[in-house]
Amino acid sequence: MKTTFSVGLKITLLVGVLTMSTIDSGCAPNAKERELKQFISAHVEKIKPLAKQRNLASWDAAGSGRAEDYEKASALTLQIRQVYSNPKDFAFLKGMKESGGLQNPLLARQLDVMYNAYMANQIEPGLLKKIVDLGTQIEKNFSTFRGTIEGDKVTGNDIKEMLKTQTDSAKRKQTWLASKQVGAAVAQDTIRLVKLRNEAARKLGFDNYHTLSLAAGEQDVKEMDRIFEELYELTNAPFARVKGDLDRILAARCGVAVSELMPWHYHDPFFQETPMVYELDLDVYYEDKDVRKLAAEFYAGIGLPVDSILTRSDLYEREGKNPHAFCEDMDREGDVRILCNLENNEYWMETILHELGHGVYFQYHERGVPYLLREPAHTFTTEAIAMFFGRLSRNPAWMQQMLDLSDAQRAEIEKVSDRYAQLKQLIFARWAMVMYNFEKQLYANPDRDLNALWWQMVEKYQLVKKPEGRDEPDWAAKIHLPLYPCYYHNYLLGELLASQLHNHITHKVLKLESGKDVGYVGRRAAGIFLRAKILEPGATYRWNEMIEKATGEPLTPKYFVAEFVN
Numbered sequence: 100m101k102t103t104f105s106v107g108l109k110i111t112l113l114v115g116v117l118t119m120s121t122i123d124s125g126c127a128p129n130a131k132e133r134e135l136k137q138f139i140s141a142h143v144e145k146i147k148p149l150a151k152q153r154n155l156a157s158w159d160a161a162g163s164g165r166a167e168d169y170e171k172a173s174a175l176t177l178q179i180r181q182v183y184s185n186p187k188d189f190a191f192l193k194g195m196k197e198s199g200g201l202q203n204p205l206l207a208r209q210l211d212v213m214y215n216a217y218m219a220n221q222i223e224p225g226l227l228k229k230i231v232d233l234g235t236q237i238e239k240n241f242s243t244f245r246g247t248i249e250g251d252k253v254t255g256n257d258i259k260e261m262l263k264t265q266t267d268s269a270k271r272k273q274t275w276l277a278s279k280q281v282g283a284a285v286a287q288d289t290i291r292l293v294k295l296r297n298e299a300a301r302k303l304g305f306d307n308y309h310t311l312s313l314a315a316g317e318q319d320v321k322e323m324d325r326i327f328e329e330l331y332e333l334t335n336a337p338f339a340r341v342k343g344d345l346d347r348i349l350a351a352r353c354g355v356a357v358s359e360l361m362p363w364h365y366h367d368p369f370f371q372e373t374p375m376v377y378e379l380d381l382d383v384y385y386e387d388k389d390v391r392k393l394a395a396e397f398y399a400g401i402g403l404p405v406d407s408i409l410t411r412s413d414l415y416e417r418e419g420k421n422p423h424a425f426c427e428d429m430d431r432e433g434d435v436r437i438l439c440n441l442e443n444n445e446y447w448m449e450t451i452l453h454e455l456g457h458g459v460y461f462q463y464h465e466r467g468v469p470y471l472l473r474e475p476a477h478t479f480t481t482e483a484i485a486m487f488f489g490r491l492s493r494n495p496a497w498m499q500q501m502l503d504l505s506d507a508q509r510a511e512i513e514k515v516s517d518r519y520a521q522l523k524q525l526i527f528a529r530w531a532m533v534m535y536n537f538e539k540q541l542y543a544n545p546d547r548d549l550n551a552l553w554w555q556m557v558e559k560y561q562l563v564k565k566p567e568g569r570d571e572p573d574w575a576a577k578i579h580l581p582l583y584p585c586y587y588h589n590y591l592l593g594e595l596l597a598s599q600l601h602n603h604i605t606h607k608v609l610k611l612e613s614g615k616d617v618g619y620v621g622r623r624a625a626g627i628f629l630r631a632k633i634l635e636p637g638a639t640y641r642w643n644e645m646i647e648k649a650t651g652e653p654l655t656p657k658y659f660v661a662e663f664v665n
């Protein structure tokens with residue numbers, strides 16, 4: 100089987116190379132194209148070694164936790180930023196873009212990618228310094244602030260634990276209020292930061308920073324609005340239904356009527372996660388397995404081997420090491436690594452599948468693609484591939500095959516896994532709608548009554564009641580608003596695309612009737628499809644063009660809805 104795959108692979112590579120050389124020789128480059136080509140080579144010569152050094156430095160920092168490693172990484176990040184903030188270079192790229200007339204699509208695409216990267220960094224040094232300083236200030240406040248309950252300080256983990264277990268409504272309320280206190284401490288600074296970002300965006304000709312951010316990520320507000328609006332309509336009734344079931348369970352646990360449920364009755368401060376009310380303990384199936392080995396076997400089986408990634412990776416817990424997980428492409432030439440803190444349980448099974456999803460995306464970019472396009476089409480498209488694979492750790496068909504489970508064990512898992520997945524996706528989708536719509540309006544008018552706006556959004560999308568008379572900056576307690584601006588919607592887009600890919604591969608690639616029993620184990624056709632249509636081209640096409648080429652239609656929420664809503 101291996102030979103078949105490598106033949107298939109060679110053909111794909113060849114087609115890729117041929118297409119590009121056809122483009123290159125098909126039309127004689129005009130003077131403008133020659134000029135752009137020179138600019139690109141000089142740019143890549145500058146940026147390539149810097150980016151590699153920075154990625155290696157931040158890898159070292161994550162593994163060691165040493166301050167000097169972090170300093171080295173941030174100094175290199177600053178140097179890269181300086182390259183992209185050069186106003187003369189930006190003027191050159193802008194001129195190129197405005198005058199049009201590029202025949203070569205690969206050159207035009209590289210121009211777009213560079214233009215966007217430069218545009219996002221065209222902020223005058225004085226204003227940039229104010230933005231960075233204020234961001235750092237808010238970050239510090241977030242990490243040092245502790246809410247209090249009756250005068251006693253509580254940590255974020257204390258709050259999480261209490262909201263999961265406490266059954267006394269009055270105590271839940273105190274806990275929830277403690278989680279919101281940070282909002283009042285950072286709200287005024289956050290509004291100032293929003294205004295500074297808007298000032299920078301207006302100088303570049305945009306209405307506000309939200310519009311600029313989306314444009315720099317090749318997204319536009321209308322396109323996002325359409326997707327979010329459609330998903331809102333399609334999830335209204337089903338969300339109300341599953342939330343109704345959930346509310347009955349939560350109310351019973353706390354001994355209150357459903358009509359008395361308040362924001363503090365959910366299991367996290369924003370109702371963004373699934374309350375663990377349906378017993379689903381998948382850890383028992385993983386505790387005597389090796390999640391690293393399972394992941395390696397699975398990816399090899401679909402024709403996307405990950406051994407070279409795993410060899411370079413940092414997989415197990417160590418003193419001083421970053422406790423989370425991520426994947427990094429060091430050089431766009433095959434040095435791809437993941438960082439994890441593996442244990443044999445379901446959480447780390449999902450995580451290693453997820454990170455290796457990012458990993459194969461990086462690893463399998465076609466090397467003939469120009470350096471500047473050897474990256475995912477968009478951050479949300481790499482998130483989608485990671486989610487597509489990460490979802491398998493709870494997929495009954497995948498679990499049965501990979502873990503040698505009996506039909507009875509699989510049936511046991513199926514009893515709750517579908518309901519749990521549905522609840523999880525619906526809760527997250529509705530929460531993401533709050534974030535997207537609030538953020539859009541926050542940047543459009545930071546002087547409006549934001550406290551009221553936040554609760555309008557929460558009531559509309561999450562069906563959670565505003566506490567009587569509440570007028571506090573509860574929105575500001577969400578760290579993403581000041582520190583990771585205008586990005587949250589991409590998490591939801593990733594989920595939508597993961598479902599769209601699942602649907603397309605099931606029906607069009609594997610030619611199956613339904614995706615329900617698909618665990619992808621040993622399905623090389625799925626790997627070959629993903630590799631050829633998504634991983635190899637990298638950023639050769641704008642994200643929606645890539646999605647349309649791969650699946651026959653642009654990004655749509657309908658398959659997410661079909662998978663999780665019915």
Ligand SMILES: [Zn+2]
Pocket residue numbers: 453457482485
């Ligand atoms: Zn990810």
